[in-house]
Amino acid sequence: MKLDLKEIGQYTRARVQRKLTRGLSTKQLHFMEKVRKTRDFNKTAPKPKIIKTHLRDMIVTPEMVGMTISCYNGKQFIPIEVKHNMLGMYLGEFAMSYKSVKHGKAGIGATRGSTAVSLK
Template sequence: MARSVWKGPFFDNYLLGKVKKVKESGKYEVIKTWSRRSTILPSFVGITFGVHNGKKFIPVLVTEDMVGRKLGEFSPTRNFSSHSGDRKAKKG
């Protein structure tokens, strides 16, 4: 179920502060975050976030098309290698 429109998008307040500091300094460095649940705001465009996937930080460069989606959508937590049957078929 989606969040109510009247509540507005959810984002962690510390992220907004970090984005302001990065934009003021002019050094567009990676902002590390564990907040996969935060919604991408228009002020985040052009910033690179290091989104934690449970093991490492995946760099995510925010573009205009990503606004309104969650940071966690761009940092996959599961890596699919292949089915065991596929390896057997390739050998023989």
């Protein structure tokens, strides 16, 4: 919690380290302020507040640990409960924007043998 963003970058991957040394965007800095405010609010509130965001490229920092952040995947907001082993990863890695491909059997008319089968 007491580490600076640039100090956190030393313990992360090269892409994350580069992003942290160059500095976060204004949207990401605004999101960090929102995280700090809700962290203070959640200390006194009986029910913790969930933060919604579209920033899939936001890096998980120590300030976010223990919070619930809903990240938009293009269709809906996916709630993410941030844990300490998620540090240095992107929020988008935990809110999948596509479904995994599941192949089933062929439909009627898909193969030559299935054209002779009645539709009943």
